[in-house]
Amino acid sequence: MSHIVALETDDVRFPTSQSLDGSDAMNPDPDYSAAYVRLRTDADDGLAGHGFVFTIGRGNDVQVAAIRSLAPYLVGRDVEAILDDLGGLWRELVHDSQLRWLGPEKGVMHMAVGAVVNALWDLKAKRAGLPLWQLLARMTPAEIVDLVDFRYLTDALTPAEALKILEDARDGREAREAELLRTGYPAYTTTPGWLGYDDEKLARLCREAVDSGFGQIKLKVGGDRDDDIRRLRIAREVVGPDVRIAVDANQRWDVADAIDWVGALAPYDVAWVEEPTSPDDVLGHAAIARAIAPIPVATGEHMANRVLAKQFLQARALGVLQIDATRVSGVNENVAMLLLAAKFGVRVCPHAGGVGLCELVQHLSMFDYVAVSGTLHDRMIEYVDHLHEHFVDPVVIRDGNYVTPVSPGAGAEMLRESIERYRFVEGRAAG
């Protein structure tokens, strides 16, 4: 038996605002940051569980404080007992009667639970000697169902329905696992499309994306309509008719604006419209989705929890669900969202980029392919070429695909020297 002996945190901030990487209509100057957590044990294996919440700068200290506040729930406890029942641990933390007042199930406190839950999954996968996607994909359907909290979901998805989805996907798991290891998982790239880039850089990066084998790129929109039309035209000219172009408004519009603006962009063959309005606005997204069909609405990177995901699916308010590895309460809640999407027959194309989001979320999509949806049809994981060099196991992209990771763990572990170099000190600019 071993115990959790420490919950350590770091406030890590990269000075990305200096190059306008990550600039969009709502986020002109983000400093990509991580509220980082390490769970240490007294086991002989020396393994630690790593996790983090991605933020874009100011407030990363608040996120760190929230993670630190969970130490009394974990330090001193039996590691094996916790790792054997991560569904139970999730419920204990998310439904803690006093902490849940601070959400419930949303924002800083919910993401803090997610970081800790993800760190425990990282530890569990390392102990199993497996990458997280493979650990999850080899669990039995009953074990997977037990990870999920069905509270507030049963009007859309019952445990029995979830079990059936997983049982139905059991056939062919081994074949899909082998295929995944051979070919990887499709990616699309947002690298060309940041609002702060000039037309020349946009065109050059679009060309590089096509040359690198990506089948879809994404442009940020919503700042100025004429600029958007010009940039979309340039991108379409460069990539040709066969590469898909999605656009992303980052919550910039009200409902009527969104419908109107998308109408002006539609002639350039838009693959999806991402985050047209408030991420809380199920009914608004549904109205937009009806108006801009057949162009699908995509959203999810700011979706607070599985209850929102349920409603977006019930209301047909999205056509692409973009789960995010650190927005909700970790792996367990994302498993719930994958099962909901499977129930409603909606494709999942995760949000990534930021700091380490690619490293984390690939495991969820790969698990989905092997054990839940069983399909790669029209599915892609976002890819942005930023900050991967700070991770112990950085993602690798080859011919427009994520190369399937084989190292044990969840992909969250950051290099010690990167943490030291970019540790935030009050009163000093990021970096």
Next chain:
Amino acid sequence: MSHIVALETDDVRFPTSQSLDGSDAMNPDPDYSAAYVRLRTDADDGLAGHGFVFTIGRGNDVQVAAIRSLAPYLVGRDVEAILDDLGGLWRELVHDSQLRWLGPEKGVMHMAVGAVVNALWDLKAKRAGLPLWQLLARMTPAEIVDLVDFRYLTDALTPAEALKILEDARDGREAREAELLRTGYPAYTTTPGWLGYDDEKLARLCREAVDSGFGQIKLKVGGDRDDDIRRLRIAREVVGPDVRIAVDANQRWDVADAIDWVGALAPYDVAWVEEPTSPDDVLGHAAIARAIAPIPVATGEHMANRVLAKQFLQARALGVLQIDATRVSGVNENVAMLLLAAKFGVRVCPHAGGVGLCELVQHLSMFDYVAVSGTLHDRMIEYVDHLHEHFVDPVVIRDGNYVTPVSPGAGAEMLRESIERYRFVEGRAAG
């Protein structure tokens, strides 16, 4: 010209779990707490702005950290410029591009902005020598509209529609102000209904509530169905047929459970069913509302922001909107919610109790009566007889009504000795 010279915070926790005050189906043992903030200036008047976020114990330190993180946005700035444009200050803080990533507009960071915004309103009202309700009710319709951020609202409420609501209510403002000062604002009481109380205490407190002139009481439900039926029967016997009894499930149920359980309670003439399920579940509440009509659904104390309020109203998912003074981003966002309710013709019966929520929220209802809805019909503010003694201007209840406050300010100021006595120290139990 004067400046904000300090943003001071306190972590204040009362040991209410020892008496099971505040116990309900989701919150068995709350320690009512306040993440408290004081804004000091260098003006000669010596006035400070006070505000807080109500929490129920653990995590209050995280809420304090979030409030403290806003100091750089305020300290050193011109007080008069800020107080002259609180709509602008609200937009600046809520839409700060880096901080909003932590919500957006929900949870710890959003409530932190609310505490600071409310502290500024407290200061503005003290400087004007008016209670907050009167300060607000004497603003012009255009000034009130300018307090509200209409982003994400315009599909339900435009600035022009809001202006018209306020202009229409302009006639009779003076008469309603005079009436309010004479008669106060109706209250209902939750004091009898906590789940942790035994039947004898329940019956005694019900009798006292009737004797004190309350026209409505509220019982907590959702723990055990047979207990709920028994307690509701006892309460109905004691209060008689003319006093209304509302029930409050504190988010305990899934959709089907809620419909089923309420069916069992309906014979006892239920005034409303409060928080039947997840506060994020617009579609779930709408399904419940359709099924249990004509019993109305009431919700709002955990409603994260005005975008949720908009949707609950659009979907007819509630019949009673229960705004909360510290859940959203302060006075400005609650003004938006009052205007939305007026647009949809839905009554507002605020959530109160906790620490200081009665003291704060009465100002919003009184402002609503004078300048927005213009009616008291079926409207009541929740009242719970807890912890008022810690405030400089505690609420006064007379014959089942809130006595209209006349002291300058927003009601948020806690006694210095209470703060000192109940300041939380790490490692020590609350209180």
